[in-house]
Amino acid sequence: MSEERKYDRVAYYPGCALEGTGHAYNRSTKAVGKALGLKLDEVKNWNCCGAMEVKNIDPKIQTYLSSRVMSIAANEMGHDVVMAPCNGCYHNLKKAEYDLEHDGKSREVVDRLSSKAGHETYEAGQVETIHALDWIKDGIGEDGLKARVKNSLQGVKIANYYGCMYTRPRHIFPEKDAGPGSESTSEPHFMDDLLAAAGAENVDFPLKTACCGGAHTLSDSDISTKLVLNILEAAEAAGADVIATECPTCHSGLEMHQIRAEKRLGRKTTVKILYFTQLLGVALGLSPRKVGVHENVSDSRGFLKEKGLA
Amino acid sequence: MPIHEQSLIRPENIRTHDNLVLDGVDVSGHWSTFIEPRVVTDYNEALEDEIAALPGGEYIHRCWQCGSCTNSCTVNAVNPDFNPRYWIYLIRMGMESELLRDKDIIWQCVSCNKCTYACPRDVEPEGVMKATAHWLEKKGHTPKSPSIIFDEIFAEQVIARGKIEESSIIRTFLKRTGQPLMQDWLIAMARSLMMKLPIGLMRRMGLAVLFRPRTAGWSKARAALEDYVEECEREQRRALGLGNGKPE
Numbered sequence: 001m002s003e004e005r006k007y008d009r010v011a012y013y014p015g016c017a018l019e020g021t022g023h024a025y026n027r028s029t030k031a032v033g034k035a036l037g038l039k040l041d042e043v044k045n046w047n048c049c050g051a052m053e054v055k056n057i058d059p060k061i062q063t064y065l066s067s068r069v070m071s072i073a074a075n076e077m078g079h080d081v082v083m084a085p086c087n088g089c090y091h092n093l094k095k096a097e098y099d100l101e102h103d104g105k106s107r108e109v110v111d112r113l114s115s116k117a118g119h120e121t122y123e124a125g126q127v128e129t130i131h132a133l134d135w136i137k138d139g140i141g142e143d144g145l146k147a148r149v150k151n152s153l154q155g156v157k158i159a160n161y162y163g164c165m166y167t168r169p170r171h172i173f174p175e176k177d178a179g180p181g182s183e184s185t186s187e188p189h190f191m192d193d194l195l196a197a198a199g200a201e202n203v204d205f206p207l208k209t210a211c212c213g214g215a216h217t218l219s220d221s222d223i224s225t226k227l228v229l230n231i232l233e234a235a236e237a238a239g240a241d242v243i244a245t246e247c248p249t250c251h252s253g254l255e256m257h258q259i260r261a262e263k264r265l266g267r268k269t270t271v272k273i274l275y276f277t278q279l280l281g282v283a284l285g286l287s288p289r290k291v292g293v294h295e296n297v298s299d300s301r302g303f304l305k306e307k308g309l310a
Numbered sequence: 311m312p313i314h315e316q317s318l319i320r321p322e323n324i325r326t327h328d329n330l331v332l333d334g335v336d337v338s339g340h341w342s343t344f345i346e347p348r349v350v351t352d353y354n355e356a357l358e359d360e361i362a363a364l365p366g367g368e369y370i371h372r373c374w375q376c377g378s379c380t381n382s383c384t385v386n387a388v389n390p391d392f393n394p395r396y397w398i399y400l401i402r403m404g405m406e407s408e409l410l411r412d413k414d415i416i417w418q419c420v421s422c423n424k425c426t427y428a429c430p431r432d433v434e435p436e437g438v439m440k441a442t443a444h445w446l447e448k449k450g451h452t453p454k455s456p457s458i459i460f461d462e463i464f465a466e467q468v469i470a471r472g473k474i475e476e477s478s479i480i481r482t483f484l485k486r487t488g489q490p491l492m493q494d495w496l497i498a499m500a501r502s503l504m505m506k507l508p509i510g511l512m513r514r515m516g517l518a519v520l521f522r523p524r525t526a527g528w529s530k531a532r533a534a535l536e537d538y539v540e541e542c543e544r545e546q547r548r549a550l551g552l553g554n555g556k557p558e
Contacts, residue, residue: 019523020476047472047525052421053464056440056457058365058542060536065314065468068531109538116534168423169434185427209420211384218483220418226388227420259502260495294506297499301506 005208005212007130011054011079012040013069015089015248024292027086028277029132031291035284036140036148043073043082049092051249052165052215059099060109066096067110069121070129076203078141085277088134091172093129095145098172100124103229132277133190133246134183149307150285152199156307158279159205159240159271160191161231163250164272167209180194181213191246191276197267198283203238214249228257232269241303244276251275255297282309323348348493353404356551359524361401363549364444366437368412373398381436383420394425394435397442409442410451417443417455448550456487469535472525 018026033040046069048054050062073079084090099106101124114121130138136145167173167185176183183190188209192202210231213224231254235243240243245251254273262268273296280292288310293300305309314397330338361367373395380386380395386476392415400409419439426436446452454462463482484491525531547553 015464016474016523017476019473043528047463047528047531048468048474050468051464051474052463054468055365056444056461057465057539059437060365061469061538064535073412111558113531113534113538114535117531125426164422164424167427169426210419211424212386213420215421216418216457219460219487220420223388223418224422229385256495256499263494263498295503299502299506 001181006085007038007081007135008082009041010083010130010135011073011077011127012042013046013082013084013089013093015041015046015084015086016051017086017088017248017252021252024295025248025251025275025277026269026292027209027295028275028281028291031286032277032284035281035286036136036145038135038139040083041077041079041123041226043069044076045072048192049089051088051092052136060106063096063099063106064110064113066092067114067122068117068119069093070096070127070288071114071120074122074126075120078183082127083132083135084128084129085246086249087131087163087165090129090248094172096122097124097129102237106265121204131246133166134195136194136280137190142193145194145197145280149198149283151309153195153279153283153307153309154199155203156279156309157201157203157239157241158195158200159203159235159238159243160188160195160208160276161205161210161235161243161245161250161254162188162191162208163214163245163247164211165207165247185288194245195279198280200279200283202212203235205235205240207234208281208299210234212250212253212257214247214253217249217253221257225252225257225260228254229261229267229269231264232258232261232271233267235271236269240271241307242272242274242300244274244279246276252297258298272303273298274300276303311425322442342403352407354406355404357404357406357409357427360550361438361441361445364441364448364546366439367441367474369437370401370437370441371434373402373433374431374432375399376430378428378430379433382424382428384420384422384424389415389418394419394439398433398435398550401438401442410446413446413452416446417452419443430514431505444546445550448546448552456483459483459486465539469532469539471522472528472531473523475522478522 014026033186047065050065055062070082073082084093100110111121167188170185176185194203212231213226213227217224251273256271278291282288282304288301288304324343325346326343358370362370377395377396380393383394385392397409400407416439421436423436426434429435443455447454447458460483463479464474481491
């Protein structure tokens, strides 16, 4: 447990969704960090990354928004790692990092906006942005996790759902597809690895990186409902009890359109939806309440009790 | 999986003859289908440049029409008329009137980035879809799509306060698009949450609605971003030949 602990203390960027609909993800991420001895310093005075919307007004606004968060972490807090559990935030910080390194026009706009806004500009390479999955996978590792499991997830069948923003587009994730031990953009496995270490049985789920239609969850709800229903039914067909998520937009999209599919299309699915941090949390011996299971729309309390996890 | 391509030939331009005899030879059956001949007179030579001038459209010129974007497309799987490769072709050819036939669905791209992942020429088709949707709206061919309205509400909040508050985005969106707030699924979701949430958390969520979250010391960033948005808007209008007028 000595040399592997490279993420002992990192800057934490929760993002807007984790203060709202994704609060259970925030709570469970912090609780899991505490249980594993990984410390989180929340980025001071952070701002929204722009999610999937602001880039459609102009992508460089989004680059600036992400750069400000990284600048505060690096220049005001002295951190060299920023951990973002939300796929959207994680994606945008990664994209800003890439654009600032490779695109002169983005560099120029960010420098200009930072100076007008009165803070130091962010230089590419000042921080490493990681996802909550990297944080646990590389910070503790499967063996470290296994050693701490108090309440094995044995008998829980999980479909691991990664969504779009964690792996696409490939070029903003240079550390992925980089040989043994690295994450794969076509068949991601970090969440599978962690939950397997916690004792769960991962089912063969073909839609790991399918799209939930999160960008149009409100503006074109019918397509989102179709896409989500496809994911839910595929998970059930694969024999999963639970879909494990790692993104607040995907998570609330699955929950919302599970209800909408039943209301509007008469297609009922019963697969549970939990953040992977909630599943890891109960495996580490935390109570469902400690990891915010009561804050989910989809009610998994009875299910966890049934599996002896509550 | 085969590419279910939308044919470049519109169904109304295909003539099938039941009893066709050419030079005394009966060719009805397999060889009886012909494309209506026509002359294209309405090319818009500037179309590709206009799309390329909008954010996301920059790399459209790299396309070599392999169709990987359409083949990997999430929306195409649901609606076969949604065909990024075909639209990129039309734009590069300058066939504006053909493009306009699909004007009401182009905004439906869900930004899953499967096309950009699959593209062997780094065209970033996802960006091209967004640029095209903006072009349609700025040129007045379509009203603002629900997606663009949502993006605008979201960006307004971020620029104004540094952070967003989800419930006010939802309320503003439903209002601006003229939809009732009381959606059956929204009520079902709220009910499911109310049954489980402790009072303390409910109060915290209520307070977030009243005192919307904001980033401290954001005012200078706000001013800088507002200037920048105006600058972008001016540049785009100029590129589309819409004059240098102020944004509406």
